[in-house]
Amino acid sequence: MNNELVAPLVKEAIAMSPRAILSNEKNIRIGQIRRIANPIKPESSRYVLVLNINPIRKIATVVLLNNLINLATDRDYILQRENSLAAFDLTILADFIELTDYKLIEKNPVIGSLCPICARILYEAKRLPSDGIPLFPDNHSCVAKGSFKIQIADSTWYLRNFEFELFQAICEVPDQIESLIREGNFIQKYKDQEEFISASMSEFNTVNILALDDSTFDLLR
Amino acid sequence: MTTSKIDDPFVPPYFQNLTVSELLEEAESSARVYPRWWSLVYFTLKKMTHGWPMNAFRLEEKRDHQNYWSSEALHDFTSEIVCNELLKNGQQEYILGLIQDAARNSVELGESDDLNLHMGLVVHFLQQQINKVLDHRRAPTLTGNLMSRLDPIFEKLGLSITSDTATLTLTDIQIEDQVQMVSDLLSLLPRFPNTGEERLSRLYETTDLENFAISLAPQAPNLSLPILRTGIERSLEGMCGSITALQRVYRTVPLEPHRENEEEIELDGTPDSLSRSYNDVGTQDDQDGRGEFSGVGTGEDKTYIYSATIYSKADMAKISGIILELSLREQKYLVMKADQETKWTQTQIAEAIGLASRKKVNDFQENLFSKLNVLLQSHQVAAESHDYIIAGVLISLGANTAIEMVRTNE
Numbered sequence: 001m002n003n004e005l006v007a008p009l010v011k012e013a014i015a016m017s018p019r020a021i022l023s024n025e026k027n028i029r030i031g032q033i034r035r036i037a038n039p040i041k042p043e044s045s046r047y048v049l050v051l052n053i054n055p056i057r058k059i060a061t062v063v064l065l066n067n068l069i070n071l072a073t074d075r076d077y078i079l080q081r082e083n084s085l086a087a088f089d090l091t092i093l094a095d096f097i098e099l100t101d102y103k104l105i106e107k108n109p110v111i112g113s114l115c116p117i118c119a120r121i122l123y124e125a126k127r128l129p130s131d132g133i134p135l136f137p138d139n140h141s142c143v144a145k146g147s148f149k150i151q152i153a154d155s156t157w158y159l160r161n162f163e164f165e166l167f168q169a170i171c172e173v174p175d176q177i178e179s180l181i182r183e184g185n186f187i188q189k190y191k192d193q194e195e196f197i198s199a200s201m202s203e204f205n206t207v208n209i210l211a212l213d214d215s216t217f218d219l220l221r
Numbered sequence: 222m223t224t225s226k227i228d229d230p231f232v233p234p235y236f237q238n239l240t241v242s243e244l245l246e247e248a249e250s251s252a253r254v255y256p257r258w259w260s261l262v263y264f265t266l267k268k269m270t271h272g273w274p275m276n277a278f279r280l281e282e283k284r285d286h287q288n289y290w291s292s293e294a295l296h297d298f299t300s301e302i303v304c305n306e307l308l309k310n311g312q313q314e315y316i317l318g319l320i321q322d323a324a325r326n327s328v329e330l331g332e333s334d335d336l337n338l339h340m341g342l343v344v345h346f347l348q349q350q351i352n353k354v355l356d357h358r359r360a361p362t363l364t365g366n367l368m369s370r371l372d373p374i375f376e377k378l379g380l381s382i383t384s385d386t387a388t389l390t391l392t393d394i395q396i397e398d399q400v401q402m403v404s405d406l407l408s409l410l411p412r413f414p415n416t417g418e419e420r421l422s423r424l425y426e427t428t429d430l431e432n433f434a435i436s437l438a439p440q441a442p443n444l445s446l447p448i449l450r451t452g453i454e455r456s457l458e459g460m461c462g463s464i465t466a467l468q469r470v471y472r473t474v475p476l477e478p479h480r481e482n483e484e485e486i487e488l489d490g491t492p493d494s495l496s497r498s499y500n501d502v503g504t505q506d507d508q509d510g511r512g513e514f515s516g517v518g519t520g521e522d523k524t525y526i527y528s529a530t531i532y533s534k535a536d537m538a539k540i541s542g543i544i545l546e547l548s549l550r551e552q553k554y555l556v557m558k559a560d561q562e563t564k565w566t567q568t569q570i571a572e573a574i575g576l577a578s579r580k581k582v583n584d585f586q587e588n589l590f591s592k593l594n595v596l597l598q599s600h601q602v603a604a605e606s607h608d609y610i611i612a613g614v615l616i617s618l619g620a621n622t623a624i625e626m627v628r629t630n631e
Binding site: 009 | 300303384
């Protein structure tokens with residue numbers, strides 16, 4: 001490698017490079033972007049956007065984010081860093097919504113945010129049984145629809161399936177963790193709560209619809 | 222924190238001693254990415270692109286003595302990935318955030334306090350960025366060009382073609398029929414000469430494409446964009462491809478009837494590394510009517526004429542009959558298994574033939590071999606000629622395999 005050639009390029013890029021703006025706010029609020037980290041899956045952490053919270057039950061509804069904005073399909077939304085104050089652009093994988101416990105996100109810093117109005121609209125739209133399309137107010141351009149044309153069984157297809165499964169696993173309440181056991185079994189704790197059960201079973205259309213097709217190999221790419 | 226050797230399949234061998242601690246330390250320093258991040262991207266890119274055609278990424282084919290991309294090309298891409306993606310687009314921050322979480326979780330579980338165990342994740346996320354840049358720089362393809370030319374024609378004719386094959390509720394066989402129908406229709410059109418090198422030059426007259434679209438119209442309810450694209454690709458390239466599959470392009474060469482007056486093709490182009498031979502052609506059924514076909518090798522700039530006039534017409538009928546019964550996926554698998562230049566891993570094979578995981582490859586192979594046995598029996602191939610016929614299948618599929626065909630019909 002040639003130092004003389006590389007150094008000026010890197011120097012210029014560093015000058016334009018953002019650093020993540022972190023807030024260690026403990027309170028979970030709608031619209032915050034945080035990492036979700038599950039101690040029973042130490043190799044996996046992902047960024048999520050908080051869409052709704054239940055402070056009494058300490059449950060949050062989160063939607064999965066990733067950094068591959070070039071692969072955002074027309075079911076996803078792109079959140080530019082100018083609008084989120086994060087250090088990077090993010091894709092909101094709007095079909096990937098899960099309920100999770102405060103424990104898994106509250107320790108992680110806030111790295112950006114989406115305006116609470118848009119977060120709320122996204123949440124409400126996804127609650128509808130008919131998988132409604134969110135109608136953002138005209139004066140809000142916080143997010144933009146993706147345009148990547150996904151094709152059956154291409155690499156993006158598999159990546160989404162993988163991310164979907166991983167996301168579900170990360171959001172699972174880690175009832176076997178010692179610190180949580182001390183407070184009582186989490187799953188048992190919520191099993192009797194009709195609200196939680198109904199929310200987890202029917203409120204959201206948490207289905208990776210793109211994964212349900214089993215067409216043949218011949219349609220690859 | 223230890224800096225012991227990292228044993229992780231994700232990590233390129235060049236970086237077995239580079240640690241996440243060092244990367245973190247550098248990211249927090251004023252240098253941010255140099256020299257460790259830069260080198261990690263450079264060598265990861267080098268490893269990923271080994272064997273990929275450079276011209277598919279608008280680069281001149283120029284390689285080093287180990288067949289890796291030239292250092293100029295690698296530097297060019299590394300510069301874009303590091304400066305634009307890692308720094309300007311903040312991807313270094315994204316990666317670091319996730320890695321730090323992974324490390325903290327490890328500590329909470331008491332499994333390890335060694336951040337370096339997560340080096341594989343760093344490389345994994347870097348590979349995503351590398352893929353993004355490579356994909357962006359990928360040269361247009363003949364199929365892509367044609368699709369973009371067909372779009373306005375369909376619009377003009379009011380043809381609406383769904384983007385989702387799943388909504389058509391077609392069986393696999395019906396989908397295959399539709400793909401073949403598209404391919405056949407396109408193959409009927411007069412075509413300008415183009416080897417694929419001139420990727421932006423047109424292949425068909427617009428009026429011909431309009432006729433093509435009109436002839437597709439009755440079938441529009443049973444067509445989807447993926448079916449259309451696959452059919453076009455099959456007509457143009459013979460096989461669909463992905464960024465991974467760019468390593469090799471397989472071309473299906475149809476068997477052609479023997480022309481009696483044609484001069485015999487010499488075997489000068491036969492590969493040197495010959496390891497097997499088939500002399501026992503006397504067992505074949507039809508010794509009088511000889512057939513001919515040639516296999517096009519899969520190398521970038523070489524064409525092998527594998528064989529001429531060794532298979533009888535009856536044998537060729539059996540070979541083509543067997544090939545017709547094989548799906549594209551099965552054909553591709555056979556070609557990969559026969560490839561004597563590249564050792565394909567189970568994972569690569571699974572990806573290339575569209576299986577969900579490498580664990581399914583063995584089942585797939587078992588089913589395929591059973592199917593081949595049934596096909597050989599149904600075509601009444603004598604047991605001692607099984608290898609001979611299968612070799613013909615492989616050659617006609619364009620497999621890059623070192624099989625010597627000895628002419629005995631002198």
